[in-house]
Amino acid sequence: MTTDQPRPNNALPSDVAVHVRGVTKDFGTGGSLTKALRGVDLDVPYGEMLILAGPSGCGKTTLVSIVAGTLAPTDGDVVVLGKNLIAMPNRLKVRFRRDNVGFVFQSYNLLPALTAAENAAVPLLIAGWRRARAVEAASEVLDTLGLGDRLTRLPTELSGGQQQRVAIARAIVHQPRLLVCDEPTSALDAKNGRITMELIARIAVQPDRAVIVVTHDSRVYSFADRIALMEDGRIESVEAGMHQAHPANPA
Amino acid sequence: MLWIAWKMLIGNRVKYLGIVFGVVFAALLIAQQSSIFCGLMFLTVSQIRDVEGPGIWVMDPNVQFIDDIKPLPDTDLFRVKGVSGVEWAVRFYKGLARARMEQGEFHQMILLGIDDATLVGAPEGIFMGSLADLRKPHAVLLDDAGYKQIWPGEPYILGRVFEMNDRRAVVVGITKASRTFQTFPIVYTLYSRAVLFAPPERKVLSFVLAQPRPGLNATAVCQEITAQTGLQALTREAFMQKTIRHFLAKTGIPVNFAITVLLGFIVGTAIAGQTFYLFTVENIKQFGALKAMGTSNWTILVMVLAQAMQVGAIGYGLGVGLAALFGWGSRGFTKLAFFMPWQVLAITAVAVFFIVVLASLLSIRRVLVVDPAIVFRG
Numbered sequence: 001m002t003t004d005q006p007r008p009n010n011a012l013p014s015d016v017a018v019h020v021r022g023v024t025k026d027f028g029t030g031g032s033l034t035k036a037l038r039g040v041d042l043d044v045p046y047g048e049m050l051i052l053a054g055p056s057g058c059g060k061t062t063l064v065s066i067v068a069g070t071l072a073p074t075d076g077d078v079v080v081l082g083k084n085l086i087a088m089p090n091r092l093k094v095r096f097r098r099d100n101v102g103f104v105f106q107s108y109n110l111l112p113a114l115t116a117a118e119n120a121a122v123p124l125l126i127a128g129w130r131r132a133r134a135v136e137a138a139s140e141v142l143d144t145l146g147l148g149d150r151l152t153r154l155p156t157e158l159s160g161g162q163q164q165r166v167a168i169a170r171a172i173v174h175q176p177r178l179l180v181c182d183e184p185t186s187a188l189d190a191k192n193g194r195i196t197m198e199l200i201a202r203i204a205v206q207p208d209r210a211v212i213v214v215t216h217d218s219r220v221y222s223f224a225d226r227i228a229l230m231e232d233g234r235i236e237s238v239e240a241g242m243h244q245a246h247p248a249n250p251a
Numbered sequence: 252m253l254w255i256a257w258k259m260l261i262g263n264r265v266k267y268l269g270i271v272f273g274v275v276f277a278a279l280l281i282a283q284q285s286s287i288f289c290g291l292m293f294l295t296v297s298q299i300r301d302v303e304g305p306g307i308w309v310m311d312p313n314v315q316f317i318d319d320i321k322p323l324p325d326t327d328l329f330r331v332k333g334v335s336g337v338e339w340a341v342r343f344y345k346g347l348a349r350a351r352m353e354q355g356e357f358h359q360m361i362l363l364g365i366d367d368a369t370l371v372g373a374p375e376g377i378f379m380g381s382l383a384d385l386r387k388p389h390a391v392l393l394d395d396a397g398y399k400q401i402w403p404g405e406p407y408i409l410g411r412v413f414e415m416n417d418r419r420a421v422v423v424g425i426t427k428a429s430r431t432f433q434t435f436p437i438v439y440t441l442y443s444r445a446v447l448f449a450p451p452e453r454k455v456l457s458f459v460l461a462q463p464r465p466g467l468n469a470t471a472v473c474q475e476i477t478a479q480t481g482l483q484a485l486t487r488e489a490f491m492q493k494t495i496r497h498f499l500a501k502t503g504i505p506v507n508f509a510i511t512v513l514l515g516f517i518v519g520t521a522i523a524g525q526t527f528y529l530f531t532v533e534n535i536k537q538f539g540a541l542k543a544m545g546t547s548n549w550t551i552l553v554m555v556l557a558q559a560m561q562v563g564a565i566g567y568g569l570g571v572g573l574a575a576l577f578g579w580g581s582r583g584f585t586k587l588a589f590f591m592p593w594q595v596l597a598i599t600a601v602a603v604f605f606i607v608v609l610a611s612l613l614s615i616r617r618v619l620v621v622d623p624a625i626v627f628r629g
């Protein structure tokens with residue numbers, strides 16, 4: 001763990017899952033240059049759900065993409081789960097994502113040809129599990145998410161809320177230590193959005209895991225431990241959320 | 252991950268069928284045209300193939316192929332017999348003769364004369380009458396396709412009569428014979444009778460058929476014959492190859508077929524490649540999601556290739572199957588030659604392999620460069 005740290009003298013507290021300092025991201029060059037991030041500092045400790053909020057185009061997706069290791073910043077330090085992502089070669093980043101990151105996307109991004117259980121099993125399959133075992137493990141997770149009777153349905157046979165629950169199962173089936181959700185409720189109605197956030201808060205948030213949820217839906221702020229407000233490529237403020245502890249979370 | 256790739260592929264029914272169609276089209280065209288080509292080449296050597304006994308054909312040094320008759324003097328038979336490596340040797344007549352039928356009409360026929368004493372060179376497929384009857388006066392055998400050509404729609408009757416060179420010929424038997432390039436009826440008779448049926452010439456001996464002594468290498472005996480007699484001596488296989496080489500070199504047949512095969516290859520690649528690319532583009536977010544979730548580029552590459560191989564295998568099977576069906580269906584009622592040796596299957600397989608690999612190249616490029624970050628974009 002020590003070899004991956006950018007500044008060994010300035011050791012990170014071991015309870016910080018995500019450590020971001022001075023991160024900038026420019027898209028394009030010359031006249032079409034967009035400064036998506038203009039120097040972001042952010043820490044997310046383990047066991048916390050952080051909500052990243054702010055108007056459209058302020059850089060939320062860019063920031064979580066960098067934290068999840070799918071996008072390289074233009075400048076700055078990014079240490080996630082003790083690994084320095086800046087110094088990490090692409091090949092290892094792929095493996096890092098496979099082993100440590102769960103994703104929930106706004107548009108679900110389920111594979112339309114696979115059943116619910118197979119979709120939820122994809123991270124295990126990527127990790128090299130056998131198909132039968134992976135699907136079985138994924139089915140158990142779907143069961144806890146209330147989809148035990150939808151295991152063999154195709155995504156097109158599921159409602160939006162159900163599809164997003166399959167996506168959540170897929171995001172946590174391999175027990176990742178970082179969960180990144182980009183606008184998980186924006187395609188859902190209020191009720192399903194609520195159910196989705198409840199599931200993320202109840203099942204995904206664990207003592208050894210950090211969860212970042214991007215949203216501009218203020219109705220779901222109540223699920224957060226902290227809320228980071230972004231504006232024009234910067235984090236303007238970090239406030240405590242209404243959610244204080246996880247009493248209904250026996251791990 | 253492979254089954255995911257396959258499920259993705261089959262899940263997109265329309266695109267899948269489009270890609271398979273491209274491959275089937277190419278495989279069918281390539282296999283079918285190659286088979287017809289092989290069939291034609293096979294026809295050119297059918298009269299060598301039909302003479303099954305002797306291993307060596309001896310002929311004039313300038314003969315280029317089986318139908319290129321340059322008669323030898325009768326004495327050449329004895330010169331060949333005198334070669335020490337030769338076990339036995341017999342005369343064989345091959346020529347074209349005009350036959351005058353009972354009603355007065357004429358038919359061009361292929362006339363084959365086999366050795367009077369041994370009947371070496373006789374056809375194997377006699378199904379009516381008997382070979383021994385060939386020793387009766389005026390007796391000839393006729394091939395079944397020729398019989399139907401002369402007397403269409405009539406049942407096989409022995410004893411029918413026609414004239415060649417003003418001499419009576421009586422049909423005493425009917426035999427199967429491999430079809431020839433010229434599609435004339437084939438008449439078999441004794442050598443001594445054949446030379447009378449044929450237009451009179453100074454030299455009449457078309458070929459000497461010889462058998463090497465047991466244990467001797469046929470090619471070596473051929474060299475020995477050539478050295479001692481100055482005649483051209485070829486093993487049965489070498490004569491077939493020489494004949495085929497002649498048709499390959501001296502006719503436009505191979506070029507025509509090569510063009511069609513190439514066309515099938517190009518069009519098949521274009522259809523399969525374009526549809527495959529559209530399929531990949533349509534699924535690019537799925538590949539992006541897989542990459543974001545930690546699928547390596549290597550695995551993605553294997554997945555796309557697996558998809559390509561899958562359509563290749565299906566398309567190959569269907570295409571070759573259809574080609575075989577076509578050949579089988581056309582055997583009865585068309586004159587098309589069709590012969591599908593394993594080489595045709597192998598060539599088609601190699602072509603299909605290249606088609607699907609070429610077709611997937613663009614797709615592979617596309618998925619390898621796709622940025623996993625796209626999955627976060629709406």
Ligand SMILES: Nc1ncnc2c1ncn2[C@@H]1O[C@H](COP(=O)(O)OP(=O)(O)O)[C@@H](O)[C@H]1O
Pocket residue numbers: 027028034035036054055056057058059060061062063
């Ligand atoms: N791949 C890209 N190329 C160019 N500009 C981009 C790209 N991704 C994002 N941007 C720009 O960066 C800014 C931040 O985008 P984004 O992070 O998606 O915002 P948010 O998720 O908060 O809506 C926007 O102005 C957007 O247009």
Ligand SMILES: [Mg+2]
Pocket residue numbers: 060061062182
């Ligand atoms: Mg966004």
